[in-house]
Amino acid sequence: MIRAQTVVARTPSALLASLDRFHLQSKRKGDTLLFALSAPSDALSIITSHLKSHFPRHIGCLSSPLPAYRSYIMCAIALLDGIAFRSTIAGRADPQVGRWHAARHSSTQQLPAAQSNVFGEFNGDLGRINWEDIWDRSAMSAQEIPVELRTVRPEDVSSILYFSDKAPEGIAKALKATFPHSHEAGFLASSTPFITGRPVTLFHDGEIYSDGAIGIALQPSLGHTSLTVEFPGLVDLTPDLHITSSEGNLIVTVDHGNPTRLLLAAMYKHGLDSRNVLLKDDEFYVGVMSGGKVERLHRIISGDPSRGTIALGTMSAPPQGSIIRVGLWTSE
Template sequence: MSCVPAELKEHPLLFTLSASVHSDVLAGMVAKLSSLSKVGSVGCLSSSLPGLGTACSLAWLDRARAVTFRSDIPGRPRVQVGRRRETKETVSGEGEVLRRVAAGGVSWPDLWDRRATERLPGELQALRPEDIHSVIVLTDDAPQGLAQALTAFPNANKLGMTAAPTPFVTGRPYTLMRDGEVFSRGAVGIALLGPPRPSLKTRYHNLYTISDTMVVTGAEGNLVHTLDGKNPSQLLLDSIKRSGVKNEDAKEDSFYVGVLEDGQLVKAFSITSGDPKRGTVALEADAAPPLDARVQLFHRSRKSVATAETWEKRSALCFMTTGDEDGSSADEPHTLEDVFLSSSEKGFVCSRVLDGRPEEWWSSTVPGGVASLEW
């Protein structure tokens, strides 16, 4: 870090540092990283990279096209197993909003868009929505409030990583940094303006298909009620039997519902519970795939370990989800150039712009999942 060219310090810095760094040097390293930019830095403590171990990732972004920000907008905890979809009324929990809508003359979309703009982090409020093409976020486990605020930028791909939990490392639930200041909650991030515009892509490693393609025909909240009009729990059991997964392994392994676009897996959600009699399966997600979505069932063995690939793709910013078993490290220090790669056991969140419109924010905690901005 002592060899950083002086000209780079004139640009804002995005950084992550593995929480596995020895406690004796952690504070000093965070302070050093925060000093590598004269115009602003944002970062967090992350997980170790599979196959590489303790890692530090750095990205300096053109100061003319990047704006750093800090958000303390509250969100809500991740959903529990099996719940109905909450409406915007219950998410906000503010009686005044309800009264204004009930009185008439104010529509939900107009009111919500207005509130989103008003609640934007101060650093972003003066930016023109049409100028923002990407937003990068490092967040705690409740990003919903910020996600709603960022709908004010409908043309922007949004990509975030949930920081690694650090209660036994720093005494904070999460450790987020901006300009040398440390935060336990909320989010920090960078908004990117002007060309070139990157694409936002997702992919999954170590997932294996165990079913044919099906269509979601019944869903509510994070619950899938029917697939092709049939009982999804029974379909899962039948698929496991056909796949050859042994009963003793199935109890330890993980199974997923994956969403396909143009025949490719782009989203995957853990199946957290199911009941063959009732049929419904619950997903670790804020919302189940929508009706008519094309999906498949997937399997991931606990014996399979996600690894940080060679990452031949350059000019990319990648957030990767790790699992409990992803603990291997490289024998020697390894340097990746022209790619920002960070990971967290808590996964990533994102919202892509598809056909000119932003999709609903969604999160993924599937080990081996990767979301990346690629230039």
């Protein structure tokens, strides 16, 4: 990374002035600009045109504002030296619950090759099929790595940053398979149907896309580098806990107990009214610990006190044996 900055402005003109200064201070003009922009719809055209004129090589997306700055215009920008790419690899399709006609129509279509091969391997014994494996293969079937990365050697890529639509499974698996030793950080673009008329809005070198992913592959930097991740505003509600059972995106038991009731007890201990706190913008998270620090966060999307399970906003919950803490991230 060459330069990075987050601009918070009250007006479009103030933001444009900050972008002008950032451009003037950027000595290397051939690098790629990465940006995430949150702005009202009537200001988007002038801001994105400004970014495009200053930085013809760019990747970016429209994002949601931080809770404390909803009335402001925000633009996070970074100037990077790397290989930008555009991906059309599909992720998992949205489930169509209760749509009988759609299901009936699709049942007459031939299965993709990847799924057909899976069924063929079992010679009709459906009891032996690993359904999760089937879905994983279907997300990757007939897909290739983005064309810009096909001639890049795996050892020449240290990190990959990308913005994706709401189905990143395909690009995530392709990057991990092709560059197994690199670090990937993927960000889901915000929904923008009421802002631009697109499901998501992605920018790449003057083009605008409504799906897929865009990103940049970074080469190893000279010398030793270190990365520290902090989560300001995250308040621990529990001490370290051990996951004793998980399945899919569900935490089933924690320390052989009911995780939802444990969360409710922790809320009560910290003076949080479970009936009122859920009506606010506060969010609860499960933090996976490593070396005494939070390594990654998963948002809690629901809990069932009777069954005990906690559902996380992720494809897979932390596995059995993981050390976690439950925390609260407030909007203040």
